[in-house]
Amino acid sequence: MKMKLIDAATVIRSKNCSPFELTMDIIIKDEADFQAIKDANAINKEVIAEAYGIPLDKVKKVIYFDVARAIKAVMDRPVASGAPGDTDVYGAQQHAPLLKLELEV
Amino acid sequence: MNIPQTEFKVLSPSGILGYGFPEESFNRGIEMQPDMIAIDAGSVDPGPYYLGSGKSFTNRDGVKRDLRYILKAAYNLDIPAVIGSAGGCGAKPHVDWCREIAEEIAEEDNLAFTMGVIYADVDKEIIKTAIKAGKTRPLGGLPELDDATVDKATNIVAQMGIGPIKNAFDQGCQVVLAGRAYDPTAFAAKPISLGFDPALALHMGKILECAAIAASPGSGCDCVMGILHDDYFELVPLNPIREFTKNSTAAHSLYEKSDPYLLPGPGGMLDLSEVKFEELPEGRIKVSGTKFIPEENPTVKLEGTEKVGCRTISIAGTRDPIMIRQIDSILETVKENTSSMLESEGVKGEIFFHVYGKNGVMADLEPEKMESLEVCVLIETLADSQNDADAICSIVRSTLLHYGYPGRIATAGNLAFPFSPSDISAGDVYKFSIYHLLEIDENDVFKTEIHEL
Numbered sequence A: 001m002k003m004k005l006i007d008a009a010t011v012i013r014s015k016n017c018s019p020f021e022l023t024m025d026i027i028i029k030d031e032a033d034f035q036a037i038k039d040a041n042a043i044n045k046e047v048i049a050e051a052y053g054i055p056l057d058k059v060k061k062v063i064y065f066d067v068a069r070a071i072k073a074v075m076d077r078p079v080a081s082g083a084p085g086d087t088d089v090y091g092a093q094q095h096a097p098l099l100k101l102e103l104e105v
Numbered sequence B: 001m002n003i004p005q006t007e008f009k010v011l012s013p014s015g016i017l018g019y020g021f022p023e024e025s026f027n028r029g030i031e032m033q034p035d036m037i038a039i040d041a042g043s044v045d046p047g048p049y050y051l052g053s054g055k056s057f058t059n060r061d062g063v064k065r066d067l068r069y070i071l072k073a074a075y076n077l078d079i080p081a082v083i084g085s086a087g088g089c090g091a092k093p094h095v096d097w098c099r100e101i102a103e104e105i106a107e108e109d110n111l112a113f114t115m116g117v118i119y120a121d122v123d124k125e126i127i128k129t130a131i132k133a134g135k136t137r138p139l140g141g142l143p144e145l146d147d148a149t150v151d152k153a154t155n156i157v158a159q160m161g162i163g164p165i166k167n168a169f170d171q172g173c174q175v176v177l178a179g180r181a182y183d184p185t186a187f188a189a190k191p192i193s194l195g196f197d198p199a200l201a202l203h204m205g206k207i208l209e210c211a212a213i214a215a216s217p218g219s220g221c222d223c224v225m226g227i228l229h230d231d232y233f234e235l236v237p238l239n240p241i242r243e244f245t246k247n248s249t250a251a252h253s254l255y256e257k258s259d260p261y262l263l264p265g266p267g268g269m270l271d272l273s274e275v276k277f278e279e280l281p282e283g284r285i286k287v288s289g290t291k292f293i294p295e296e297n298p299t300v301k302l303e304g305t306e307k308v309g310c311r312t313i314s315i316a317g318t319r320d321p322i323m324i325r326q327i328d329s330i331l332e333t334v335k336e337n338t339s340s341m342l343e344s345e346g347v348k349g350e351i352f353f354h355v356y357g358k359n360g361v362m363a364d365l366e367p368e369k370m371e372s373l374e375v376c377v378l379i380e381t382l383a384d385s386q387n388d389a390d391a392i393c394s395i396v397r398s399t400l401l402h403y404g405y406p407g408r409i410a411t412a413g414n415l416a417f418p419f420s421p422s423d424i425s426a427g428d429v430y431k432f433s434i435y436h437l438l439e440i441d442e443n444d445v446f447k448t449e450i451h452e453l
Helices: A031-038 A045-052 B023-031 B047-055 B060-077 B092-109 B123-130 B148-151 B162-170 B185-193 B197-208 B246-252 B320-323 B329-344 B387-404
Strands: A001-003 A009-018 A021-028 A060-064 A072-076 A102-104 B008-012 B037-039 B081-084 B115-117 B136-138 B153-158 B177-179 B224-228 B235-239 B262-265 B268-273 B278-279 B284-288 B291-294 B297-316 B350-356 B377-384 B423-439 B446-450
Touching: A001 A031, A001 B423, A009 B081, A021 A031, A021 B162, A021 B446, A031 A102, A045 A060, A045 A072, B008 B197, B023 B060, B023 B197, B037 B060, B037 B185, B047 B153, B047 B297, B047 B423, B060 B092, B081 B115, B081 B350, B092 B177, B115 B162, B115 B224, B123 B136, B123 B148, B123 B153, B123 B423, B148 B153, B148 B297, B148 B423, B162 B177, B162 B185, B162 B446, B177 B185, B185 B197, B185 B423, B197 B224, B197 B235, B197 B284, B197 B291, B246 B278, B246 B284, B320 B329, B329 B350, B329 B377, B329 B387, B377 B387, B387 B423
Parallel strands: B008 B037, B037 B081, B081 B177, B115 B177
Antiparallel strands: A001 A102, A009 A021, A021 A072, A060 A072, B008 B224, B115 B446, B136 B423, B153 B297, B224 B235, B235 B284, B262 B268, B268 B291, B278 B284, B297 B377, B297 B423, B350 B377
8 A cells, every 4th residue: 555654744854963964753643654654664774765866875774763653764964064065054954855755555 | 968859850941042931931930949940052053163163153142131030040049050061062162151141140130159160172182192092983974083183173072971060069069051061961960969860860851951842832942840750750841832742752852863762972871762651731741761871981972173264155046947947057167167267366265056946955865856937046165265265256156147058048147136245255164073982081071160159
């Protein structure tokens, strides 16, 4: 079954988790959807790498956090926060590719 | 203290000193008779400039307003107050800036107290000795630390753990202005010194340092109270529009973290994998089950920046579809032409184009193709001196304005400038160059001065 992430999530956001890494947080509205995504491992390193068009080794981890019905991904920043060539010092606007995700659950 | 205290109430007024809070929420907190007021003043979020330049990212008037509430209440209730990462980045210029504000308030409002000021700047020789002994480790994918990087850094700070703040209290301080500190320590040092569980105290501090962000609706500029007990802690919203829910509180441990279960800090790691949340009446929540895994060889995290040059920017837009269609090749050609012109004149620098409407926000991470009626071209130039950055920006701007790209029919000029002057000298540019762990006893790093106000 296909699930549109934007329909299932209440929060989809990005933020620095250090000056050199970005973290994406996805919080799912209801428990059944979260379990379905988790059981299918429908959000994984490959899915994140593909959504951003980056090499797989740039995605550091994907963690399921049950108590908050959340999924967290961590990736390397292309440019360190505030260094020459950076475009988003806080990293708070790097979430958009996740809004289009369709998951196989 | 001879009779062991059974609870310890910490008032957290705001997520960052200077971000403000409603007076009603603060007063509700004061009515509950807190045992301490603590606030975090710091963040690396606003980028490397503030640590590098020694300036605060918060406004002086805002900081003075918040600090006045805190110091007056601490004085009137005769309770301790702690400011963590004073001045924003917690290096000496930041701490002294905050100290001066505290001294002004004490003078203006006739407050008298003993104030501990803890500096978090790390001596470069200490770091170089540690490099030789193999006692530094990189974080965030940076290379190993070397002497040259240490020499080039402008300000290097370490995040203090609970030790230095505890020591300041032991020396009789009522108010502690701490330089760069691991965020929870401002909240946790005092109760830990009274014998409360370090794991719960640090976890409570981790939530309180963001004030009401973990509540629903969340806010970084509203007050909350944390009440630490023997084997759990409670969070109490101080504004009736907010409540702590299981979900809002649990979700907070995701925020800005690389792992929601394991939170590393000086001296060890908080383990949240078995934490339990229990919702209580009036929007309160009870939290228990936090564990602390101590580090075998204690470390502190170093943060350092180096200056990379000076920046000039120019903001312009274009509405021409013929130009927008080939914006990439136009900008590439302009960059090449101006670069060779500057090279022949011996001017060195870098040129960046941020194209809003195309990929100005995400750059290489942008997976979508542009479909814009208009785009904003932000020209950015970097050079060793402001003079050279200005010169490069000027030549790039004028070349782009009049460049005859293929198929051009609007021959009067390629750019719409919203402002005159079009170019802005943006000053010094820094980058984070040090983000490493240093294996050291924290008593050998942090220096405390005691002042009677």
